[in-house]
Amino acid sequence: MLYPLIGLLGIMGIDLVSFGVAITTLLGRAIPQPSPLVTLEIETLLAKLTFGFREVWREPRLRALLLISTLFWFFHDLGGAIYDPMILARSNGNAQVLASTATAAGIGGVLGAIILSAWGGPNQKVSGMLAGFIGAGLSKTVFGLGRSSQTWIPAQFCSSLNFPLLGSSETALWMEHIAPAMQGRVFAANALVQQGVSAGAILIAGPLADRWLEPAMATEHPLPMLESLFGSGPGTGMAALYVTTSLAMVLVGLGGFWLANLRGMDPDRQFE
16 A cells, blocks of 8 residues: 555665664563573584584474474475466466465464453463464365455465464473573574575475476366366466465474474373
């Protein structure tokens, strides 16, 4: 809505002001610093670089958390890589439709964060994270099955509502189970793993959609079941991939409830 009124430079200006507000807020706060670790041995550069990975790998519960979150973001980014071209292909290149779904995502994310801030979040962080995985996956499944903005906009809004819940729950779990002095290197290791997986998902998505799924759905005799679900024409192959990755996100969330090591991270859970 703002683009015709103030143009791209105006929108970028608002973006920069929002960063200024965030930085100013942090400057006015006292951030406690953890006590430095006391160690008698001198760490080598390799030991420093691998510390985060070793810290996660030696604890079964942290390994389970890293595994489940990495799987979720792999399927999320695999579908997200073809999100824009899918919408443009299925809307005959309508940029306004694409912008409308982006606006719905922004409103859903902000509203989800406001609700979470007022609520305080769930006591059982693992359940909150997995519920967010499932909710996002179900919403994205509806999004992928849709063929018009009447479905895409509310589905994208509902999807974005889940991300403050799943993101804050996952971050809280890491912060509760990693000593403050170790968090920097552990978080860096986790970010490296997830960014590597994300890059792999993006590299896979394009060729998979362009060379396999789009040509398969463009044939004169596509699979009847797929045609009934996704219709025909440009973008149907990408829609099939998007729904597949969304259902995989749901399965990741459901599967997390079966991982005893992961569920054991909630303090009031008891296991044999």
